[in-house]
Amino acid sequence: MIAFFAIQPEHPACQLDGCRVTPDAACGLSFEFKQAGHYEAILKAVAPLLIVEQRGLTARLRPGWDGTIGYSLYALEVEAEAEGVGLVRLAIEPVPDGECQSASVFAARGSKFPDRSGPFMVWQQEWRKNLASLLMQGGLPARVPLTAEVVESVDYPTFTLRRVRYLTQADRTNTLLLSLPRNVSGPVPLLLALHGHEASWGEADASAFNTPGHSDDFCAYFADRGWAVVQPATMNHTLQHAGWTLQGEWTWDAMVALDYAAGIPGVDAGRMAVCGLSTGAHLAMNILALDARVRAGVVGCILSTWHHYRTRIRLPPGCDCNILAQLGNQIEQCDWAALAAPKPVQYQHGRRDAMYCPGADPALLDLDWMTAVMPEGEFSMVFDEVERAYRLADAAGMVQLHIHGEGHRVDNPSALGFLGRYLGGTPPAA
Numbered sequence: 001m002i003a004f005f006a007i008q009p010e011h012p013a014c015q016l017d018g019c020r021v022t023p024d025a026a027c028g029l030s031f032e033f034k035q036a037g038h039y040e041a042i043l044k045a046v047a048p049l050l051i052v053e054q055r056g057l058t059a060r061l062r063p064g065w066d067g068t069i070g071y072s073l074y075a076l077e078v079e080a081e082a083e084g085v086g087l088v089r090l091a092i093e094p095v096p097d098g099e100c101q102s103a104s105v106f107a108a109r110g111s112k113f114p115d116r117s118g119p120f121m122v123w124q125q126e127w128r129k130n131l132a133s134l135l136m137q138g139g140l141p142a143r144v145p146l147t148a149e150v151v152e153s154v155d156y157p158t159f160t161l162r163r164v165r166y167l168t169q170a171d172r173t174n175t176l177l178l179s180l181p182r183n184v185s186g187p188v189p190l191l192l193a194l195h196g197h198e199a200s201w202g203e204a205d206a207s208a209f210n211t212p213g214h215s216d217d218f219c220a221y222f223a224d225r226g227w228a229v230v231q232p233a234t235m236n237h238t239l240q241h242a243g244w245t246l247q248g249e250w251t252w253d254a255m256v257a258l259d260y261a262a263g264i265p266g267v268d269a270g271r272m273a274v275c276g277l278s279t280g281a282h283l284a285m286n287i288l289a290l291d292a293r294v295r296a297g298v299v300g301c302i303l304s305t306w307h308h309y310r311t312r313i314r315l316p317p318g319c320d321c322n323i324l325a326q327l328g329n330q331i332e333q334c335d336w337a338a339l340a341a342p343k344p345v346q347y348q349h350g351r352r353d354a355m356y357c358p359g360a361d362p363a364l365l366d367l368d369w370m371t372a373v374m375p376e377g378e379f380s381m382v383f384d385e386v387e388r389a390y391r392l393a394d395a396a397g398m399v400q401l402h403i404h405g406e407g408h409r410v411d412n413p414s415a416l417g418f419l420g421r422y423l424g425g426t427p428p429a430a
Contacts, residue, residue, distance in 0.1 A: 067239025196278030342395030
């Protein structure tokens with residue numbers, strides 16, 4: 001390890017045949033080339049990297065947290081024109097200033113939606129297609145026949161929890177957990193529950209249903225109160241399909257999970273909602289934009305600006321699954337949120353979440369991960385635009401900002417109250 005990075009020679013993406021790489025104490029890598037060619041050294045980093053010097057070769061860094069290499073990894077791509085030696089010297093990216101994004105720059109964003117209702121609805125339809133195309137290699141794929149197998153079923157006092165393996169694409173399987181309330185008659189509403197980096201990556205997490213205080217205990221909260229809850233596994237950071245994105249694969253897995261859950265007797269397919277936390281909240285924004293069956297949602301602790309990502313969040317050690325690179329120059333987050341209108345959506349932030357909550361106490365910052373909190377003025381520009389979208393959709397009262405007193409988690413009573421207002425509760429016990 002050289003202070004802040006280390007070579008990963010055993011990584012399958014490493015391509016160093018024909019050259020020798022030697023680290024030095026001054027954060028440099030010396031290359032000895034036996035022949036001209038293209039080489040890749042895989043580096044694990046604890047901070048954002050940049051190249052500050054290169055000699056005798058051409059080099060560039062490619063972040064790997066889009067699923068192609070791995071979390072906190074970079075590919076150092078090197079071109080050698082001939083046999084010989086070369087040098088690459090690396091440094092940690094300097095901390096940006098974190099200043100508030102200017103209103104003029106924000107207003108001039110390329111994805112800004114129109115000011116009149118008719119053009120706004122046309123814009124929505126175009127951008128829903130664009131979003132699917134950006135995430136899923138050109139658009140929503142064709143559904144394969146629904147194939148699912150219950151592999152485990154566990155009874156809890158108020159619900160039964162099924163673990164199910166299901167097919168999402170012809171070559172892709174996933175796992176979901178589905179809770180079904182016990183001793184409740186009549187059809188019940190369904191919650192699609194989506195977690196982010198805070199839970200087990202690539203796994204359906206039963207502890208969200210049975211562990212008090214779990215970051216995603218909104219699963220248990222709704223399950224205990226008579227809702228069916230479906231939680232698909234997300235956050236597997238290995239991209240399966242070239243041309244897709246990690247978020248695209250996770251979003252499609254979630255949509256197919258809804259296909260399964262909506263077909264279960266006793267589940268009311270006309271009353272489906274989504275709740276997501278962190279990256280799961282970005283997935284919830286995708287679902288709200290792309291799946292007409294989902295009627296309402298709670299987006300927990302994620303809505304901000306791409307300027308916030310670029311200037312205040314350190315990647316790595318943070319991980320944005322490369323969504324900044326994939327969507328950051330395409331659609332601003334407020335415009336992404338506008339694709340949900342007129343569906344009722346509550347956007348939550350926790351006052352003790354220094355990474356995302358506007359106006360959080362700077363004393364809560366972990367400076368290895370963050371350089372500054374989200375300014376309230378910058379966030380106000382975002383949410384003002386979301387509210388404008390709902391006015392254009394003739395649904396001004398359907399969007400809500402809720403800032404609670406906790407950290408990076410969902411305020412469960414508020415989420416249940418908001419979704420219950422629009423989807424109704426459950427029938428009385430039989």
